[in-house]
Amino acid sequence: MASTRAKPTLPLLLALVTVVIPGPGDAQVSIHPREAFLPQGGSVQVNCSSSCKEDLSLGLETQWLKDELESGPNWKLFELSEIGEDSSPLCFENCGTVQSSASATITVYCEWQGQGLGAGRLAGHMTALKSPTVT
Numbered sequence: 622m623a624s625t626r627a628k629p630t631l632p633l634l635l636a637l638v639t640v641v642i643p644g645p646g647d648a649q650v651s652i653h654p655r656e657a658f659l660p661q662g663g664s665v666q667v668n669c670s671s672s673c674k675e676d677l678s679l680g681l682e683t684q685w686l687k688d689e690l691e692s693g694p695n696w697k698l699f700e701l702s703e704i705g706e707d708s709s710p711l712c713f714e715n716c717g718t719v720q721s722s723a724s725a726t727i728t729v730y731c732e733w734q735g736q737g738l739g740a741g742r743l744a745g746h747m748t749a750l751k752s753p754t755v756t
């Protein structure tokens with residue numbers, strides 16, 4: 622409750638937090654977003670983060686192309702691309718000797734034929750499909 626904003630004791634607080642951090646057994650990895658909905662072949666950025674403060678290694682398990690974009694002391698941002706079907710990428714961590722993992726759910730939808738037609742055109746496309754005229 623007590624606000625510590627702008628207090629000069631911040632470095633001290635940080636030091637305390639470091640000391641008070643529970644053992645690795647309490648560390649949890651989390652994944653963001655937990656759900657993604659994207660066109661087939663699309664890409665998504667996934668942030669794996671952890672409460673682990675010691676000897677952390679973080680990774681992301683996926684069958685898709687994976688790039689590590691950025692990372693911080695306890696998180697890593699990945700981009701998955703060319704996602705072909707529904708899948709569940711998994712963030713995992715080793716925190717000391719303890720492992721944990723968290724998964725997300727990716728749902729892909731089919732983009733209609735025709736390059737250059739963005740998803741925004743879907744509605745128009747569907748209308749076109751209903752018309753009896755076929756060329």
Ligand SMILES: *[C@@H]1O[C@H](CO)[C@@H](O)[C@H](O)[C@H]1NC(C)=O
Pocket residue numbers: 668669670691693696697698
């Ligand atoms: C990833 O998540 C962590 C923890 O929530 C956050 O501190 C960090 O800024 C995030 N990174 C990006 C690039 O969003």
